[in-house]
Amino acid sequence: MRQWLSNIYRLGLKELRSLRADPVLLFLIAYVFSFAVYAVATGAKLEVINASVAYVDLDRSDLSGRIIGAILPPEFDTPQEIAASDIDRVMNDGSYVFVLSFPPRFEADVIAGLQPSLQLNVDATAMVQAGNGSVFLQEIITGEITKFVAGDDTSSTLPIDLIVTAQFNPNLQSTWFSSVMQVINNVTILAILLTGAALIREREHGTIEHLLVMPVTPSEIMLAKIWANGLAIIVAAVLSLWLVVQGILGVPIAGSLTLFVTGTVLYLVSVTGLGILLATFTTSMSQFGLLALPVLVVMNLLSGSTTPMESIPGWLQTVMQIAPSTHFVAFSQAILYRGAGLQTVWPDMLVMIGLGGVFFAIALLRFRQTMAA
Structure with a gap:
């Protein structure tokens, strides 16, 4: 077990060094968690503003x-x-x-x-x-x-005095919703792209053969890619919430960032496993991008981050329960918007653990077959 953990740690360090040496991926991470969040939050407004x-x-x-x-x-x-x-x-x-x-x-x-x-x-x-x-x-x-x-500017014929109280977003600003959801969507996008790209990069650079002759197992290689790329994503997401969402946009974060990070770690196990699984079916970065694109579109559009789950057909809501992004969005909204605690979000965390195990097992099986071939 000690040697197993040591191998995962050292392989993960190799992944971080490879990521550091790739300026394109570094720029992508910085862009999607900074300017992309700000641009979407301030540019795509849902409320009525300056209508002609x-x-x-x-x-x-x-x-x-x-x-x-x-x-x-x-x-x-x-x-x-x-x-x-x-x-x-x-x-x-x-x-x-x-x-x-x-x-x-x-x-x-x-x-x-x-x-x-x-x-x-x-x-x-x-x-x-x-x-x-x-x-x-x-x-x-x-x-x-x-x-x-x-004949009276203060009069009203309504028999009641209707008082509307908007919880969690008192001014009904779409920026509060779109900025946080953009960070959540970017976690999903980068988790799939970075892990898949890491495996494709091993093939394109010819280093996959080096791994095959080393005394390491497919599970160690997979877990190393998951924790290394997941760490980069979590750090970027937290910095984005602090600096861009809270700092620049002035959107308050209601709940615990520690609990959010814990749930994100559980989510990344499943979604990074999905990225590796998709990469095993491709041989180049362009093929991987074409295969990942429809998956990312469905996960983001139908997970509740763009429109409420209640607005899509009932049968499709049932189907989307197998997508980890659906539960991660519900988990994140409960914490970051409504300040929910563990007693509220533990069902979503439990589902993410179960889905993470399933996706990891399938990806590991496929990865072993690919390594053997």
Whole structure:
């Protein structure tokens, strides 16, 4: 056992030296855990920000003016007036996401209780802004009309006082979600790519023959690659959470980083085993990249890191339970977002241990066959 552990340790040091000597992989690790996290968090926003609004006012009344004046930044840009004949043109060329059209005698019909129609044209190609922005505009319009009819800006016809409390993200900022999830996704991506690339690199450099004549076993080689590349990923992920997520983006980390690192170690056993398994079916880096790409796309898109698991079909939710990324995302969200403790996340950790054993055993079997061949 002592010699076994010594071999794993020394082979792992060799992996770290190989990684240090590869500037491309070092740059990749630094990039995906720094600029890539910042760019996705600040560039791909899910909330409505600076949505463009145009309006056609054929009424020129006090009520239409109140509604237009209530459409304010930062959710919306200052509304721009256009002619009625320009509605189709500006919608077709994408100049505005929303075009609000007030008919003649709009205010008079509201006062008379005739329920006039107010048209809101929406460019639904901007899907997130279209859906959320339409709701916001409807609330603004309803609120202004209600106050106008009541003759009191403070009045409300609602029989209840609805108080909304947003837990874990009080300002509903998508940056809080996307920054942390980008780190989690990058852990999966690099765990597969680095371990697979390490095996491919052994073949391309001809050092796999050196390993075959050494008194080491396939399990020692695999475990060495897992702990060495896993260590690099964990260090990069923790630094990203500290420096980029917390430091630059100002996103708080609610839970224990120690517990998160512990769960990440368990996860890396399975996902790095998957990387080695994929590498055994390829002979070059380009082949490995083509094989890993669809696996990474499915794991990231259907694991709950992009959209909630509840939004995908039930049968697909069941299938994705065999993917370790699904449980790692649930584990990470519980800790990093909601500050959960071990008593909450231990089921996900237990599943990751089980899946890690299965993936490691399959990868080891395939690796032994490849070594023997």
